[in-house]
Amino acid sequence: MKNNYSALNLIFIFLGSIVLLFIVAPLLGMLLNTSPAELIETTKDEEVQKSICLTLTTSFLSTIVFAIAAIPMAYLLARKDFPMKQLVLGIIDLPIVIPHSAAGIAILGFISRDSVIGRIAESVGLNFVGNPAGIAIAMAFVSIPFLLNAARDGFMGVPERLEKAALNLGASPTRVFFTISLPLAWRNIVSGLILMFARGMSEFGAVVIVAYHPMITPVLIYDRFGAFGLKYARPISVVFIIVCLVFFIILRMLAKEKKTQ
């Protein structure tokens, strides 16, 4: 135990505390600067309610829809070696490193009425720009790396021997995937889903370019700040952070419950 209190450790603990404070202090400051009355009033604001609902549903749906393709892809990346695999892995991480406003511009070009996809969508009466579907696409673009990487880690942690044993026991590759690989990687996949959902929910840059309206909460916060200033943007920020935290905690707990079962 003596080691724990060496000079180096004390310095590290001190530095760590500063980092922790750096994260907590602004959030706490904002919370303390907002009166309960303001918070209650904000939660009653219909525009706020609508935007929070919109944010949660678009992020949720975008996570679920893209997971259907992303999880099998993560499995491939974990199990197979193929030419240019490193390049593919690099591409997957791309959305994390590029500026999200630039990503928004790219997506807008991709789904606008002038693009092939936009035209196809329009022919069935759908316009992505300024539409929740467009918002979901922008959210997915910036958040899908989190799911892909987590799911890939999960599949890599499943011993190949177990899959081989299952094949030997007469199971088809499909059955092996659904009864062995997927359940054993599930914990990582769920944590990837949570991360993707949370990241999508908090996205501003890419979404604001694809769809200013209907307003998701991060855009609404920016809108109130631009129109009325800090004082009016603060309560809605606090409400949204609380909603995010509540969801984050609930999902974490659900994932943990699965783990202990």
Added chain:
Amino acid sequence: MLKIKNISKQYKDFTLDNFSFSVNSGDYFILLGESGTGKSLLLEIIAGLITPDKGEVFLNNINITFKKIQKRNIGLVFQDYAVFPHLTVKNNIAYALKAKKLKKKTINKKTIEWAEKMNISHLLERQPKTLSGGELQRVALARTLALEPVCLLLDEPLSSLDIHLRKELRYLLRKINNEGITIVHVTHDFEEAIALANKIGIIHNGKIVQEGTPKEVFHNPKSKFVANLSGIKNFYNAKIKSDEIVMLENSIEFKHFSGRTHGSGFVMFHSKDVVVSKNQIDSSMSNNFQGVIVDMIPTKHGVEVIIDIGIIISALITQNSVDKFNLSKDSSVWVGIKALAIKFVENK
């Protein structure tokens, strides 16, 4: 029944080179070789988990080299058992049955039946992580046997079990074999091979170097490697000079009594047949040499004394003798070996 023909495979650090052997229906065939010789790789090729670079696998005269794994009906039990950690014992056993799309009732019945046979009925609702090695092994066996395979492949099934469990499991494996299931079992343990096999193949450097019944193989080892596997330490290249004299390693002459007058091959004798004394003794032993002790290794049966008499020989003596003659490294000693203890094996 099972025939492996000229299989070659380069996989990670392992090489199989033109590997061939055949197993008859009902055989208990043991492939014996040191660790890292590609034995597990061979089993995975037979089971279809890996395709060979060259060669063919036949089951009942049908070429199954490229047949789907699920359709081969060959059961493989992995060295680390590979019991599915997220399923109960019951669901592990039922896994193969569910894949066959049997009726729920049949699955239940068969699961219980196999659990009873493997003596694990009391564990059915347990999670694998709460089981011991021996229990996991039984689960793995039950799960594979429930598939009713025509051939069972076992990868070092006893290696991670303690001695008591080994005995039990040997009995179980013999019982399974007696019920008519052909078994191919790979191991590095010579005792296991003697105790279980009715046919043995010795693997060395990615090839089968000798094949036959345990008796044939261990009474007539065709290489130093096989002799070492069977515990014979004294094994030398030899050339018979006359009906009395045999030359070992081109350097030292031994008296022999093999009844042969010429030929070349190997000479071997057991360490326990080597007599060690401080001074030259007058006895019926016709091979007497002076030498120097180069090493002394305690074993569970006594002390193995390594002596340089021009060639290196191994003698097994009791700790009492070591104390009595005050033997130690670099002591000068006499060794004696009866001509009758010298065994000559011709190498064709």
